[in-house]
Amino acid sequence: MNIELFLQYVVAGITYGTIYGIVAIGFNIIYNTTGIINFAQGEFVMLGGMAAVTFSRFLPLPAAILVAVLVTTAIGALIEILFIRWLHRPSVLRMIVITIGLSILIREVALHIWGESVRALPYFTGTSVTSFRLGGVYISPQVLWVVGISTVVVASLGGFFRYTLLGMQMRACAANRDAARLCGISAKNMVTFSFMLSAAIGALGGCIVSPITYVQYDSGVPLAIKGFTVAILGGLGNSLASAGAGMLLGILEAFSISLLPAAYKDAISVAILLVILFARPSGLFGSTEVTRLKEF
Amino acid sequence: MRGKSGVIIGIMALALFLGAGAQAAEPIRVGAILAVTGPASFLGGPEARTLEMLAEEVNAKGGINGHKVELFIMDSEGKPEKAVSFAKQLIEEKKVLAILGPSQSGETMQIKGIAEEGKTILLSCAAAEVIVNPVAKWVFKTPQKDSDAILWIFGQMKKMKISKIGFLSGNDGFGQAGKGQVEKLAPENGITILASDVYDKAASDLTAEVTKLKAAGAEAILNWSIVPAQSIVIKNARQIGFKGPIFQSHGFGNIKYVEAAGEAAEGVIFPAGRLLVVDVLPDSHPQKAILVKYKNEYEKKYKEDASTFGGHAWDAFMILAKAIEKAGSTDKEKVRDAIENLKGFVGTGGVFNFSAADHNGLGHDAFELQTVKKGKFALYGK
Numbered sequence: 001m002n003i004e005l006f007l008q009y010v011v012a013g014i015t016y017g018t019i020y021g022i023v024a025i026g027f028n029i030i031y032n033t034t035g036i037i038n039f040a041q042g043e044f045v046m047l048g049g050m051a052a053v054t055f056s057r058f059l060p061l062p063a064a065i066l067v068a069v070l071v072t073t074a075i076g077a078l079i080e081i082l083f084i085r086w087l088h089r090p091s092v093l094r095m096i097v098i099t100i101g102l103s104i105l106i107r108e109v110a111l112h113i114w115g116e117s118v119r120a121l122p123y124f125t126g127t128s129v130t131s132f133r134l135g136g137v138y139i140s141p142q143v144l145w146v147v148g149i150s151t152v153v154v155a156s157l158g159g160f161f162r163y164t165l166l167g168m169q170m171r172a173c174a175a176n177r178d179a180a181r182l183c184g185i186s187a188k189n190m191v192t193f194s195f196m197l198s199a200a201i202g203a204l205g206g207c208i209v210s211p212i213t214y215v216q217y218d219s220g221v222p223l224a225i226k227g228f229t230v231a232i233l234g235g236l237g238n239s240l241a242s243a244g245a246g247m248l249l250g251i252l253e254a255f256s257i258s259l260l261p262a263a264y265k266d267a268i269s270v271a272i273l274l275v276i277l278f279a280r281p282s283g284l285f286g287s288t289e290v291t292r293l294k295e296f
Numbered sequence: 297m298r299g300k301s302g303v304i305i306g307i308m309a310l311a312l313f314l315g316a317g318a319q320a321a322e323p324i325r326v327g328a329i330l331a332v333t334g335p336a337s338f339l340g341g342p343e344a345r346t347l348e349m350l351a352e353e354v355n356a357k358g359g360i361n362g363h364k365v366e367l368f369i370m371d372s373e374g375k376p377e378k379a380v381s382f383a384k385q386l387i388e389e390k391k392v393l394a395i396l397g398p399s400q401s402g403e404t405m406q407i408k409g410i411a412e413e414g415k416t417i418l419l420s421c422a423a424a425e426v427i428v429n430p431v432a433k434w435v436f437k438t439p440q441k442d443s444d445a446i447l448w449i450f451g452q453m454k455k456m457k458i459s460k461i462g463f464l465s466g467n468d469g470f471g472q473a474g475k476g477q478v479e480k481l482a483p484e485n486g487i488t489i490l491a492s493d494v495y496d497k498a499a500s501d502l503t504a505e506v507t508k509l510k511a512a513g514a515e516a517i518l519n520w521s522i523v524p525a526q527s528i529v530i531k532n533a534r535q536i537g538f539k540g541p542i543f544q545s546h547g548f549g550n551i552k553y554v555e556a557a558g559e560a561a562e563g564v565i566f567p568a569g570r571l572l573v574v575d576v577l578p579d580s581h582p583q584k585a586i587l588v589k590y591k592n593e594y595e596k597k598y599k600e601d602a603s604t605f606g607g608h609a610w611d612a613f614m615i616l617a618k619a620i621e622k623a624g625s626t627d628k629e630k631v632r633d634a635i636e637n638l639k640g641f642v643g644t645g646g647v648f649n650f651s652a653a654d655h656n657g658l659g660h661d662a663f664e665l666q667t668v669k670k671g672k673f674a675l676y677g678k
Contacts, residue, residue, distance in 0.1 A: 005511050008536060012503035019500065116337030118524045120556060128558030129534040138536040213500035214524060214556055218334070222498045257504040261494055 004136035009254045015143050017250025018150045019213065022205035023227025024234065024242035025154065026198040032174040032237045033194035036095040040103035041202055042224025047072045048203025049215030050110060053119040065207045069200050076199025080192045103220065110217040121210045146208050153201060154243050170194060229273040235283025245284060323366040324393055324626055326616065327386035331399040334373035335497045335523055338550055339399040342606030343421055344369050345598050347396060350613045360620050372398055379403035380410065387414035393626055396612045397421050402469025408435050417632050419612035423546065424473030428655040436635060436655045438611035438645055440569065440662045442477045445546045448567035448663050449518065450485040456541065458516045462509025463492035464529055466521030470547055474520035490514050497523040506533040516540045522547030527556035534560040541565055546663065549604035554668050565676055567663040569604045569645045572673035582642055590644055607644030615641060615648065
């Protein structure tokens with residue numbers, strides 16, 4: 001394998017990895033404040049992409065994306081308020097069943113609204129054939145948009161949790177819900193915020209990747225599986241680690257294609273998930289101590 | 297008083313008699329198993345809509361031979377196991393005369409045996425040649441043959457002096473069947489496959505796969521699939537700077553695939569039925585009239601572009617209707633024989649000439665080499 005080919009695989013891997021990473025971050029935010037995995041996370045990504053395609057008929061692209069993100073955020077809040085907020089200390093199993101049910105519900109509603117056809121937003125810069133050459137490697141400008149926007153999201157999330165009052169309140173809830181409540185933080189509101197935030201990030205992700213991957217009423221599921229794998233791989237709850245784990249999985253998948261038939265690509269990521277769950281349940285970057293203290 | 301009630305009873309009896317008379321022409325029960333939702337919804341969606349439209353139309357005209365058509369459309373979601381249970385249900389419970397569909401080759405192969413066992417006509421809308429080769433007594437199909445599509449493609453490659461290609465196929469039934477045929481026919485036609493790969497229908501980016509083909513030195517890429525992921529191949533190939541021609545199968549015949557690939561679709565070469573290029577077809581062409589009719593009716597009713605896939609369902613339904621008319625009966629055996637003896641039937645896929653040895657009935661000339669110009673389908677080289 002020459003160096004150009006090697007780099008082309010790396011670029012492909014980074015594209016996959018960023019997409020997975022951004023889904024994984026959505027998982028992490030809700031996990032951090034509630035201790036549950038929101039299996040409807042993939043549906044937020046789908047909703048964002050679908051809504052943006054619809055709005056882009058009436059609005060310029062940036063406005064369409066903004067409105068799509070806001071609408072999905074509102075849906076995230078609504079879901080939390082309607083289905084989760086009134087539950088009193090639900091068990092993990094119950095939450096899993098509820099979120100899986102929600103994911104099916106959202107998918108069916110999307111099928112009725114948009115039908116079964118595949119949609120995509122236009123490329124943000126250039127067209128589907130535009131690419132530029134960098135040291136022998138061809139890169140689509142959309143890949144840069146995806147990587148760039150994802151980087152900004154990860155960075156601003158870090159800042160949000162560290163420096164803003166709301167972010168600190170959410171972290172407090174994640175660390176110790178009872179203590180946070182004693183300090184006057186509304187744990188219930190924080191859970192709503194976390195659903196809104198992860199819906200917003202999912203929706204934004206759905207918008208920026210839709211020119212590359214397309215979006216369909218059921219495209220949330222495969223993304224959620226990959227995102228979940230990455231979230232586990234990085235260590236649940238750690239957004240920065242998810243980004244790194246996403247890259248790792250993406251690049252592994254890209255190189256697996258040069259050796260194995262492409263059909264094995266998904267088998268590889270599931271195999272990795274299993275190995276991690278057996279060998280290092282806390283994830284590559286997580287600490288075993290912390291995992292032991294969490295609820296499951 | 298007595299006289300009055302006698303009249304009423306008389307009228308009621310008459311009404312009952314007339315009602316019974318109308319009931320005597322029992323509806324013809326036709327099943328359809330289509331991938332209306334799920335990853336193959338690009339096929340099943342238009343197919344289901346086409347069938348609904350046709351059933352409405354036929355029933356408005358009083359049905360076939362005075363029998364109304366009762367249509368049972370089952371959504372297989374593209375899953376073979378669902379197709380299997382629906383096939384059993386349609387044959388055993390609904391006692392249908394015929395099953396139209398399934399949409400995909402994989403599903404069709406799974407229920408081929410069930411149709412044979414249940415002695416029920418199966419008119420598949422799926423393309424793979426294995427469906428009718430070897431011939432099964434009750435199984436027919438309306439889309440053109442894989443091998444003819446491949447011969448069109450290889451013929452064009454020879455004209456362009458291309459002999460080394462990279463080959464990608466989807467991991468669905470259509471892709472697998474095509475892969476088998478391509479690998480079988482390539483050596484006889486002087487085509488060398490330098491690299492090949494199979495991709496998942498849920499794939500989101502295929503840059504790595506096309507990179508592999510480019511690195512192997514492919515002069516052209518042949519991409520054999522019927523699912524939306526095929527558009528990703530075209531896009532990614534152009535993005536990594538692949539300059540050679542890209543060939544697609546007849547599974548590319550939906551304008552949405554072109555829209556999905558955007559500008560990358562320009563110049564793609566593929567064989568397909570004439571529905572896509574009906575606007576530029578000369579009026580003298582035997583298929584022109586029915587193609588225009590189907591396209592206009594479908595597009596008016598559903599406000600979306602007609603595709604060749606919906607056309608396959610059109611052919612399946614109309615072949616069945618024609619056969620029932622000819623047989624003058626709704627007896628399964630007689631209708632089946634009528635299909636097998638149907639000659640010169642003009643459909644959207646071509647002119648069908650069925651025989652005991654050919655349950656597809658379409659020849660090499662059912663295809664026309666096509667391309668994409670400015671986001672629209674056009675005849676290649678014209």
